[in-house]
Structures are given as structure tokens and as C-alpha cells.
Amino acid sequence: MDLHGEPLERERVIVEYLQNRLNKAALEEFEDHYIGCQECFEELRLAAELMKALAETAVQRRDVGEITVLEFAAPTDLIAGSRPYDELSRSVLEQKDTKVLIDMSKVSRIDSAGLGLLMSCYSHVVRNRGSLKLLNPSANVENLLAITRINSVLETYSALPEAVHSFQEQ
């Protein structure tokens, strides 16, 4: 176990330790080491927090070509004060992405704050000379978008290829 010579090897050991995949001998060797090594412990602690945060992330980002697709990790309510609300806000308002597609398929309920957030996100992206669109909202959400006439500003699509194509047309 070469923990200080090869950083990638240390990272592999850390991941396997945190995922309980090290065998007994390797586990003991690694614990013997990091109990006495502050540098390796800091790397271990950072990786542990990173893994926890990755597992708890409510909004996931992925790229489809030049388009940033934001999707909710689990069925969710987009309401004031919820973690998905907070994370969506940060994912859009603290970024400078210009082609943003929010996958709404897992949003089962949205309140006025959630609708307001969608509009804030839209304004933010448009200010950056970009565009923001919605993908596959549920019937309930689509109904609210229509009642509030937000759908006259925010384009919605029911399938990813169709949505991606719409960005390319611009």
C-alpha cells in the first residue's frame, strides 16, 4: 500500500475504505497508517464528506452537448425552504450556463415560491444571453404553469431529443 508515493492509489484505498470494500489486512494497514498521519486523514475526511454530499445531492447536473441538464435525484416538491428549491436556486443563479434545461419529471408539487424561482432562473439565464426551458413537467405542474401563464415565457417539452433540438435551432 503506497499511500504517499501515488496519489491515485491513496484515493483508491480511501474510496474502498469508505465503501467497506477493503479486505481485513488492507483495512488494518490503512487504519494503522491514517491514525498516525494527519495528511492522509485530511484526504480521507474530505473524501468522506464529498461522498456524503454526492449521495445527498437533490439536483444533479449533466451535459448534453452544450446544454446543461438539471434533474432532481428523487421525487420532490419544489416548495419554499426545501433542499431541492435551495439547490436548484444555487445550480442556476450561481452559474453562468447559457443553455439550461430543467427536467421537471420528478417534481410532483410546486408552490408560488417554486414558480417564482423558475422565473428568477429564467431571467438570470436570459440576462446572460441564454435560454432556459423545462422538460416533461407533470400534469399538475403543467396546469399551474398554464394558469399563471408562465408557459407563455418558459418553453416546455415532453421529450429530451425535442428539447435538445430546440436549443440547436436558436
Added chain:
Amino acid sequence: MITRQLEPITFSGGQLTPADLEQLRRRLLFKIRRHIGMFCPDAQDLLQETLTRFIAAVKAGSFRNPERIGAFINGICNNVIHEYRRNLWRQVDYEATAPEDRAVAPDAEDAVMASEVRAVLLRLSARDARLLGDFYLNGKSRDEICREMDVTNDQFRVMLFRAKARFRKALHQTS
């Protein structure tokens, strides 16, 4: 806390200052929680027992090789954890009812750090976030990730440590 009541610990060939002991305490607590559960209320007791036995061993002159301090204390800690588990099993044998839920909330410091980490994660690029997720969470091998992201091993190494460095830097800025 036992480390705050102590003078520096001196042994043949070295010394542990109170700051060293505080770092040691954090490393041991991390290990103990990995073994008995993150929110188990007995973690602090096991930590204190480990440190007490270590100090007793130092005073008795049993600790002679400062370079092996990690292995020495880890051995003590393993014994403490084994004894704790044996006692727990004995209690379960004699008690007909299930042990009451005594979980405790995480440390405030850990909760703050977790919240900061989540905030930092949202500022990473989608590519970096995907790389970190695949490597740290989804159990994918380096080869799998290289194939899926169409990068070489060297590029993977650079991307991983750059992503982690950004993460570390953003975390330090946040805190």
C-alpha cells in the same frame, strides 16, 4: 475532554503536544464511528477509553517506537471496540426487549461542514461533478470512467485531482 486536561505526553524518542492529541482524538473518533456507527452515543466513551489506555501504556513504558504510533493506538482502539461489541452482544442475550434507540445528532462542526460541502458541490462544472460522482460514489473503476468519458488514464488523473482541488479550494473559501 481528556486531551484538554493533559500536559504534553513525553515518551522515549518523542512528545505529543496537546495539539497533537487533539488531532489524534479526531482521527480516532472518525475510525470509531466508522466501526460502531456515525451516530452511536458510545463513540466518545470508546475514544476516552482508547486514550486512557494509550496514556497508561506510555507511562508503563510499553510504547517505544514513535514512528509506529498509528499502529500502536489503532491496536488499542481495536481492542476497545471488540470489547464494546462483546459487551453489547451479552446485553442483547440477556435483554428480551430491543435496545432503545439512543442515536445522537452529529457534531455541529460536522453538520456545518456537510452543508458547506453540498453548497460547494453545486458550483462544480457538470463534468467535474460527474467524474467525482462516478469515482467516489458509483463504484466505477478508473478504466470504466476513462472509457465512458473518452479520456486517457493520464487525463483522468489530472481531471480527478483538479476537480478535488477545486472542491478543496471552494470549501476553504466557504469556511
